[in-house]
Amino acid sequence: MSPWSAARPGDPLSAVDTPALLLDLDAFERNLQRMATALAGSGVRLRAHAKSHKTPEIALRQVAMGAVGICCQKVSEAAVFIEAGIRDILVTNEVVGRVKIERLVGLAGKARIGVLADSAAPVAELARAAAAAGVAIDVYVEVDVGRRCGIAPGEPAAQLAAQIASLAPLRFAGLHVYHGPAQHLRSVAERTAAISFATDCARVSRDAVLARGLRCDTITGAGTGTFLLERDSGIYNEVQAGSYALMDRDYADNQRGPDDLGFEHALFVRTMVMSVSGGSRAVVDAGLKASSLDSGMPAVWQRPNWRYLKASDEHGVIEVTASAPPALGEALMLIPGHCDPTMNLYDELICFRGDRVEAVWPIAARGALL
């Protein structure tokens, strides 16, 4: 990592070294408030997904604003957030293999831990490890709706639920029904259809679970692109949105519905023009090591005539039309294409309010892959 920080609290925004990852605290706090308002009185809880930000300071604020806990994708991420004081974590992933299962069980002595399952063998192994350690674990059946992980809806899901319920100290906690591909379907109609399908999968699975005389306390899923649909589904009682706090260019590209909440861009990459050829192109010092390209190029913030054309590892090429040519040393802000893997590229988040740096937060779960 870099031997020095891009900024210190108190620095003017104009002095932040580049490239750096910045959080606009005012926009971020408004986003948290919008989410709290959207769920207030709905009976649907927020379990904020921490894979979006990987930052304990953000998770603590989400919980302070009413989230029941957080989601993580990796056991090692969960360990980082527990160390920071989060006490209720759902690992929204299958955990397979002795080493990973033992580490997960080790965390269950320090926090309430949930995990997903989509097959029988790892569940049996998890039950043995939890029993040996004397801890309880919430296990959710992941129902396949997006053709990645998950077990088929209905009877197969209920059968796995029954197996979990029979294996104390595991607790069958409910169903995880997350439609990932739906989050970035561009039209409201497409997203509505996709979540209608996911809701059907959840309903048929829940009914099959209930038909076996089991409880099915929680039905959890949803992301920033669709959570209002799950909130109003009558089936889901927990949503897992994460990107709402930061917002990236890919989410901004979604068509917004009439009930859109107006989440704002709060996450930016500050970069600087480092080479100009005198023409309409400029090279900036933020390339694909500074803004993940998996969901496309970053957008240039508040400069309608500037376009980020392409990136190599350390450089971005900007095309400027119909305005003054870029100047060497000029700073600009980019909106990352995808917040999650962009957060994963940095060790620290420079938090600013207005034109001043207020805090520097460690992105402590960056690189937590295990």
Next chain:
Amino acid sequence: MSPWSAARPGDPLSAVDTPALLLDLDAFERNLQRMATALAGSGVRLRAHAKSHKTPEIALRQVAMGAVGICCQKVSEAAVFIEAGIRDILVTNEVVGRVKIERLVGLAGKARIGVLADSAAPVAELARAAAAAGVAIDVYVEVDVGRRCGIAPGEPAAQLAAQIASLAPLRFAGLHVYHGPAQHLRSVAERTAAISFATDCARVSRDAVLARGLRCDTITGAGTGTFLLERDSGIYNEVQAGSYALMDRDYADNQRGPDDLGFEHALFVRTMVMSVSGGSRAVVDAGLKASSLDSGMPAVWQRPNWRYLKASDEHGVIEVTASAPPALGEALMLIPGHCDPTMNLYDELICFRGDRVEAVWPIAARGALL
């Protein structure tokens, strides 16, 4: 970062947690030897590019095998390698702005430091800062051959060289003529034509420099895809290859010429099957946070019927044809699409020999963006 390591020295390879980044030490050492042999007696030096690996232990071995020093892309990377004992570093990038220039100058008291320039203003600022600090800095004129950074070949380059030479304590050290896009042109003929063009740019610039009565000691450039062409150009006397030590899928996709040196894949992502649906698809625990996708999907190592189809942040989807279906918990090795940004995703490199872990090296310059 993860609170625990994927492996410890002495562990069997089969016990390495997943996903993890692995270096095959035997293949790596053979690659270093191949490079040394290729340059022996040619009069062309190696200045190995450390942006490929970001790992001091690798840089130290490259220097021990004859490299005159290393290249870095960022001032903060250079600081990391100096801390590890490297004493000759060329920052193959323009350095712009007071903060970055002062940090670069600060390093020049600890190691021989070179940097690129493609315009006059930063050179003047660098000269003032170096004079104030009482240190000398090597400055290379970057000649534009690939339409990113750089100044036009010939007179414009020579004029900038003259400016540098007039500004003690700066030293005009030579020309940086690197053709990035040429590295992955697939056919030998295309790469040959591109480097012929770059060589022409270098020659006309060198001649213009010499015509001004200046020396032009070093002409540096080249990457793993083309360095034999620069070696034999009669113009270049330093090459900057870096990926040769590791080799990625993108380089392996290049058509190999008759004098190909046979660099081997030495860098792998170890991953595990974490979900199976019973069909021909499996989900592994290495997604785009474990293997950078900017140059395409990773390849599956030594399993001709397995194909890595697509990735999300934490998952990869594998399609298996004409062989036994994948088993839950089964481990496999991936060859990353692009080694540089993949190294940037990990904090440690698990080095193995045969079937045993021999060392764990910190990827100390990962995330050094400033």
